[in-house]
Amino acid sequence: MKIAILGDIHGNIEALKSAHKAAQERGADKIYHLGDLGGYAPFVNEVVDFLIEHDIEGVQGNYDETVANDREHCGCRYEDPFQSEMATLGFEWTKKHTSQKSKKYMEKLPFEIRLMIDGKKIIIFHASPKKNNLYWYEDRPEKFFTEMAEKVDADLLIYGHTHRPYRKDLDGKVFINAGSVGKPKDGDIRTCATLIEISGGDVRADFIRVSYALEKTAAAIIESGLPAYFAGKLREGR
Ligand SMILES: [Fe+2]
Secondary structure, rough: EEEEEEEOOOOOHHHEEEEEEEEHHHHHHHHEEOOOOOOOOOOOHHHHOOOOOOOEEEOOOOHHHHHHOOOOOOOOOOOHHHHHHHHHHHHHHHHHHHHHHHHHHHOOOEEEEEEEOOEEEEEEEOOOOOOOOOOOOOOOOOOHHHHHHHHHOOOOEEEEOOOOOEEEEEEOOOEEEEOOOOOOOOOOOOOEEEEEEEEEOOEEEEEEEEOOOOHHHHHHHHHHOOOOOOOOHHHHHH
16 A cells, blocks of 8 residues: 655645645555645635545644634744744745635644554654654654653554654654655755555655746745745755
8 A cells, every 4th residue: 555645735835736646646545635725825715615525634733723724823933033023924925815615614724633454554644743843853762752652552653744754663662753845955956755555564765856836836925915035945955
């Protein structure tokens, strides 16, 4: 059985279309998303419609929870005051332009999804087992991975939030950060669809990177009134 995971889409419909196509072409039996549907690019409502139309289930990200409930802050963390100011502008723009229908969809997303495939217990969440805004990078100490794994009964943990994909195997558990569809931050500007194949007790993960109409998204960002800074970041993969 092959599943595909579409991490943090962030309003980038062009990236979503290309990542989804790549997942289908690779024969994904079922596709899931990891939440964080708006922010940074303007097509938040188109993203929600696409997910509904293609029957793509998913979990709630910090951005979805805060947009849907009209919070003051997206719950993200920023390294400097300028980044923080840009993020605030993006968050305010997104709250204003997200339709009631999309907000309802975001509000109803579950915190986690559990699956059982070929005897493997799988859990899918946005960032970490109990908190939707914790940054779980690959270079966290092994103790951190173990502590997270102890919080849930699962063999395979799938999440995103950091926008940097990785796989780590530790003490019989498999940890997969599926990266980001719409705003990669690992220096690769291509979109990312993570394909996970489970068979005979083995877990195989492929981070499929494909080009998409990035300049179309960049132009739309500038046109929309979102900070042009976000278009520059897309072009850098940061
Ligand atoms: Fe995100």
